[in-house]
Amino acid sequence: MQEPYLIELQKIGDEEIGYISVAQAFSNIPFQIKRVYWIYQTPDVVERGNHAHKNAVQVLVCLKGKIKITLENKQRQVVEFMLDNPNQGLYIPNYYWRKLNFFEEGICLSLSSSDYSEEDYIRDYQEFLL
Numbered sequence: 001m002q003e004p005y006l007i008e009l010q011k012i013g014d015e016e017i018g019y020i021s022v023a024q025a026f027s028n029i030p031f032q033i034k035r036v037y038w039i040y041q042t043p044d045v046v047e048r049g050n051h052a053h054k055n056a057v058q059v060l061v062c063l064k065g066k067i068k069i070t071l072e073n074k075q076r077q078v079v080e081f082m083l084d085n086p087n088q089g090l091y092i093p094n095y096y097w098r099k100l101n102f103f104e105e106g107i108c109l110s111l112s113s114s115d116y117s118e119e120d121y122i123r124d125y126q127e128f129l130l
């Protein structure tokens with residue numbers, strides 16, 4: 001079973017001109033990126049996620065603001081990450097239940113290993129624990 005981990009993305013530039021960070025498949029991202037989406041304008045009081053994926057693995061990047069990401073595996077081990085830095089990515093293996101909380105107008109970029117498929121989702125927590 002794989003574990004979640006943080007990926008340091010290179011930060012190119014300086015404080016005068018700003019920065020570029022790059023996500024590249026099989027270089028700093030450990031899979032072929034098939035889909036990119038972003039989550040934005042989520043109020044602080046909303047909790048997103050509350051699902052796991054059967055096959056898809058992902059890297060999440062906080063482009064703006066702060067995002068608290070709580071991950072739990074089937075053994076009920078919980079690990080929490082606070083992302084607030086656009087040169088950091090969080091790798092999430094499959095079969096991790098995730099909860100996302102957004103702060104300070106957080107924007108979350110998601111790189112996914114697969115096309116969108118509702119069949120790949122587990123949205124029922126009890127089913128996830130089976």
Ligand code: TYD
Pocket residue numbers: 035037039048049050051116
């Ligand atoms: P979902 O993955 O459940 O978002 P979150 O866990 O952040 O709340 O997706 C929310 C809705 O958007 C759901 O109806 C499915 C739809 N959706 C797509 O149509 N395509 C996609 O690539 C994604 C990620 C979601």
